[in-house]
Amino acid sequence: MTAVAEPEVGRARRRKEDARLITGRTRWTDNLTLPGMLHMALLRSPVAHARITSIDADAARKMPGVLAVVTGADIAEEQGSLPCAWPITEDMKAPEAPAMAVGEVNFAGEVVAAVVARSAAEAVDALEAIDVEYDELPVVLDMTEAIADGADLVHPDLGTNKSATWVYDSAEAGSGGAIDDAIAQADVVLERTFRQQRLIPAFMEPRSVLVDPTGEQITVWSATQIPHILKWMISAVTGVPETKVRVIAPDVGGGFGGKLQVTPEEIITFLLARKLGKPVKWTESRSESMQSAHHGRDQIQKITLAASSDGTLKGLKVELLADMGAYLRLVSPGVPILGAFMFNAIYKMDAYRFECTNVFTNKTPTDAYRGAGRPEATFGIERMMDELAAELGRDPIELRQQNWIKHEEFPFTTVAGLTYDSGNYEAATAKALELFGYDALRQEQRERRERGDKVQLGIGVSTYTEMCGLAPSRVLGALRYAAGGWEHASIRMLPTGKVEVITGTSPHGQGHETAWSQIVADRLGVPFEDVEVLHGDTQSSHKGMDSYGSRSLAVGGTALVMAADRVVEKARKLAAHMLECSEDDVEFSGGKLKVRGTDKSTDIQSVALHAHVAHDLPDGMEASLDSEATFDPENFSFPHGTHLCAVEVDTETGQTKIRSYVSVDDVGVVVNPLIVEGQVHGGLAQGIAQALFEEAVHDESGTLTTGTFADYLLPSAADLPSFTTDRTETPATTNPLGAKGVGEAGTIASTPAVVNAIVDAVRHYGVNDIEMPCTPMRVWKAIHTGERAAGGPGDEAGGGLGSIDASGGAQ
């Protein structure tokens, strides 16, 4: 019949989303204005740990335009406790987490009072008139000190700063041997302690919440990644029936895990709007965001790697301390646990033990940040592989090759108990080496060393895998997570032949409108342009688990495929009736429904109209082709890749310059290569920024000293190189799309690649580690002191960002 149209899946479609965004026709939450809308501003604690002895808000209440001033005591009865959905152990200690402090504050930035006024300016003015008296308490900042005997306590009523200790042991789980045996029998045992510095997600759109209580439902617009979870949790926290809450995530400007949260500010805005009976909007300043939106990473990793003298890995022991900050937010306790299954990475070994203790400090709470647990794990193992290569005098690629799972060994069940379905580490690595020019760079490195060049070259390797497609609900249940990991989609076939797709994923930059249109266009044989994707409004998209953990395509995309297939099944039945043939004789292809062996046919649009008018349907058929599906994955998906980084380190200044960066990622089948490449670029930038620039630093009193973009060093265009990105492709076998997920790949792989490269450049000075961020000062000190580097944890902000400090500069 007609020529088969080019498949949509695999096409580099330019994005549907762009038209509005490039013309400023946007609906960020802060852009929204409602009749009678009031503005809220929040007073935050300037101290990290204190009893609130008094709050005098009388003067503020009398200021012009002020409708209400509310303290924690005023809403103590109704505000409940913010949810933590991941109690990782039965005996996990969790403090009450009020949205607004009542009686005590536990981190600098915690909300102590709210003003609602006619204008945002009047609300902020009134904050200044509120007088709070604090009786300061000892501040707990250092994790190691926090768990020592006799330590000051963040929450004295808990009796300890340890929230929980979570253990995975391959001998106990039956997935491998005993770690102590492996270590005892090994020829080489390496032990290192790495620090994952505290990071700030720093999405570009500051958080904003608008609550309208004037309708039958209370409508909440929020700059959130998780409208569906938020709706559930608002109801759980406030007691307002879920049927009376509608949540809308309009245009959302980035998240990176930072908007995977049920925030104090969402609850406070909700309560005050309800109290006043008027729409109330709150939009944070960047400084508020830095100080109070959840932070990420912040672990101390003690890692022991055991191997035989020929380089064969025997066992891995991981002992973590993870800083929760002052409270447990939505998934705080589970973030390090997501790393538990990934430290063993792509390697085979006999024994594995992971033990993580979550610790309270008087700092901003931590929670998901791009990769959430998996970057930490990859960093740990990939740094150790380079250390082992150095110890044994081996090439780091060759050593990895010796130990990784070979492509013919998939599916492979790891020592951490996961079954990797597919992959080809050889292929990705071979491609990366070729693009990188590995041998030539090694040659140049030798030459520079030999001639004592002041600029030394280093080569960093990072091979990685990650578990994506969060998540099989039964696994989440086994890990004590409070929710499921399925995703939902539905498809409405409209009488005009157009198609509305409703997804439970909640994009905030990922391009789902485009990619989902491609999938449905292929599956139903309709034009890409005819598909409209609806998301982010719990009234239209009533069911979903939202977007995080590289889950949207592997899980949400699969739900979409299932729903589309159900549409086709219904269409086939109706077409048989229309064409007067048996259902078995209807062939569906490219949107056409054809009677096998004849030229009689119709198309899906005609069938949709036929169903809609319903004048002549087969007996028992409903007047609709609309279908929905909920997909719960059987397994995670496992993207992998090989990243290579070459750095030039100026040994006189400690300045690092990325000379070249090659990434070859295998994310399974790609729906839209343009979008995938963009995800990798952005991921690389964030991972490189952890290695070189970013760090949230608190001073000795618990004040965040990197509380603005002038101090927290987000790289600019001038601070980053161009990347060479490429792909290999082994389809995932656990979903019909073959997709694995790409949201976090770049971030996970790049941090160790960069640090490995820097250490490689200066290893001959006796250096075997440099703490992140590898600022010029730290690198210089490492070169000049040898051994373990410089700086110590968190006593200065990162440096070397060319765009801010003219004396440094990575460009």
Place this chain on the structure above:
Amino acid sequence: MRITTTVDGTSYTDEVEPRMLLVQYLRERLGKVGTVVGCDTSNCGACTVHLDGQSVKSCSVLAVQADGREITTIEGLADDGELHPLQQAFHDNHALQCGFCTPGMIMQALDLLKENPDPDEDEVRSGLEGNLCRCTGYQNIVKAVRAAAEQMPSAARQADVPQEPVTASMPSEVSQS
């Protein structure tokens, strides 16, 4: 204080508080919410607009300083529904993801191309260093700006330069070229 400005070709006269920032004036009084606020220390550049044809961070300009001057925002860049070549290039090269930094990034890129019609990669990178993006890693932004440079007629680089001197009494129908 009373100010009169021309924003995206329309003249406005308003009473404003002396402390009001230009970006607040644009967003809150004129509804020009295409221009956004990303920080409070003038580091991020999300609020970049053109003031008399030159890029400024509108969080660092008081509304009263814009009195008698011409402002172009992202909303005034497309000509009669036709995208400006820079907007088109951002779309074509996937130079945006969440899109929050995009208005400022495009306005800054336009300023850059006015001064340097054919920048190399390093010149684009340093020309955009006052504008932060958290999604793209900048690679496609750089690509888009260089692609636009190739395609832009010189007139498009001057898209927002007034054809005649701006006066406080400029009629509202003054056209954008």
